[in-house]
Amino acid sequence: MRNEHSQHDAENVSAERRSFFKKTAALSATAIAGAGILSGTRAMAEDDPVIMNTPDWGHKIGYPVTKNRYGMPSPYEHNITRRNAQLLSSGNWQASIAMCPIQDLSGIMTPNGLFFSRCHGGIPTINPNEWRLMIHGLVEKPLVLTLEQLKRYPNVSRIHFVECPANGGPEWRGPQFNSIQFAKGMMSNAEWTGVYLKDILKDLGLKPSAKWMLAEGIDSSHMGRTVPVDKVLDDAMIVWGQNGEALRPEQGYPVRLLLPGWEGNLCVKWLGRLEFAAEPFYAKEETAKYTALKPTGKAIQHFYANEVNSIITNPCPEKPWTDLKKGDLVEIEGLAWSGMGTIEGVDVSFDGGNNWVEAKLKGLVLPKSWTRFSFMYKYEGKPLILASRARDDAGYIQPTIDQETAVMGVESVYHRNGIATWEVTAEGKVNNVQVRS
């Protein structure tokens, strides 16, 4: 590399000169279009032209720092987006979901522009100066806060996933999507900044009779959900920050409720009102929807935590092994998460879950957060049925599909966390399959 501020010793001067001559050569090479070869060498078939030639970005000056005041991804990344499917939409795109491209994420943080998004009445554009939060009901001192006042409370930042409980829900009866984005993309992970609700409530005097809290949005759907005070007084947060910046509109700008580990739907966006009561509220999204019907004919209402789960992200249908050759050492990588605790370990299987070996966790291992796992594998070019099975520190382990459906049947829509499997073909293609009896 050139040292821009070099001491002018002989070595550096000569290095700079060499660099200058190379550039001159490259420029003249470009000028003679296509024959761009350094003088005195002969082209060989194995030569990679992108190494042998200087591309435009290697000699033309780039755009100034004054462009893109809010930075954008490289235009070459334009295919890395959230995606939709009509199947997962209630008629229009205002009551729908956008799936996160988890196949293209690294680490455990989801960029805000790729965070999965679900709404029931479209995404509102709320003026933060006209936003208010009202806390009332069974409290001694009801309260109205502006956004500035809310942000005066001491803040905490926590890394948690948010997952729609319908993640994987279309596949109770069999696999449907040959895509990880659509099979498991109703979730994302971020660092959330806000205030613990219990810290606000300290001064409001929650009455002993208060057992439930209604959280209600101020968007056109006015979506409400009932939250038990147990969660309110544990780790429920009112958040305004997402990965270091303000919440995105799709995530509830200016403020949402965050119930770590619990159904995304419970983490009410565009939050405006919290009411405490002695009895539950029976909101639409905890009766008509977000209830899990069992074969007994009874449905679980108030199904809170997303249970322990995992998925192999590499390989996956979008990231196959078709470029690998026999003998290549390859990392099997994936995501594990639990709304009930911290990931303790993940096993992987090559035969669809009959035999398991323990994978390694890597990176940060945090409560109610995505956790990365990794297993080094020598590729043999043979068909495989890859599976992963996570367990958490509350003692839960992912069920097989048979175990889960034995209790839940195939009509419960929500909270499907049975072991997921990918078929890897002899050619390295990856297909979504299920193992069941």
Add this chain to the structure above:
Amino acid sequence: MFKFDRKFILGASAAAAVAMLATGCFKSGDAAAPSASNGDNVLTYANGKRVIDGGRYYATVNGKSGPYYVNTDTENGGYTYGRTPTANELEAWNTTVTPWRLPPKGQGTAEEGEAVYEAKCVMCHGDFGSGGGGYPALSKGNAYDNVKTLKFQRVTADAEGPIRVFGNYWPEASTLWWYIMEGMPHPDTRTLTDDEVYALVAYIMNINEMEIDGEEVDYEYVLDQEKFAKIVMPNKDGFEPVIDGANGLENVRAYFADPANFGAQKIASADERCMSNCQKETAKVVPITIEQKEFIPPLSEVRDLPEVENTAGVDLEAKNTYESSCAVCHGAAGMGAPVFGDKKAWAAVVGKGMDTVYANAINGLNAMPPKGGTDLPDDKFKAVVDYMISQSK
């Protein structure tokens, strides 16, 4: 819809597997101890009660909660931000209708409700609440009969599934009143009067063939606050755990303390998990039979430069208005509105003459509100109409 006939036997390993019930590997039940090493009972809160969701509690110990450092000085209260809401403010925002808080006084009949329904609801929810286009159905016939379908499971391709509409599934009628008032009509909520909501609830009960206090909710039935209070939903007891009453929270805690209730699996320690020969002999690999692949945009891992959208000659302001105000009805089939981009449908519209088209758009037509619910001046709204026509040629 699903077929499982393309099952094929998992390779040699499964065929050779020792017959071993997978359930033999896991013990379920709330006796399982957490595998955490700190020795505390981490499945209870500080007050000794079970964690309500069946998961972990991370107490703050020595200034740390789990992996996070905590400034415990922030936890003592003493904050003086904000103010007390006024009585009017509380009333303005607290419009929630629940089983224990009746809707405001008012009344309406099913007949009146049908008129409102035909004007404001039918374009999404279909004739007589039949649904369509992805929007929820409101009725599938007699609510009392349909409760029986809740035990149906589509385990074979031709099996009938459970019906889950208002009449036969929802536990409380208050939810319907609340939801219609706060969330409907979808493109313009909080615009119905209390009487209209009563009328719509009566109509929806009518098409679900429901009764109140032994009396059929027929066309002339007048639903008011007093009668509303007497509604008992057919599937009131179809949910678990029981969340009502003094034991509501305790019932939930007990429910999630038992993994068998919700299809979860627990192990007492990592050593207890099955590592080899875990599958039943009957385990098979099930491939996708009917593949869903209508993805927008299509899946792609290609890194290239995007095509530049040609917006030359496009009124971007009109385009934005279309996307925010018109696409909800014109963007998809099944809404009764001419679909954006449908050349044939729009040719028919334009065939009426542009004066008529503009007038209809400005004054409203059928289910379409005046100016599509926007408050644009006429010329701006005409530009939106022009944009929609220009993109549908």
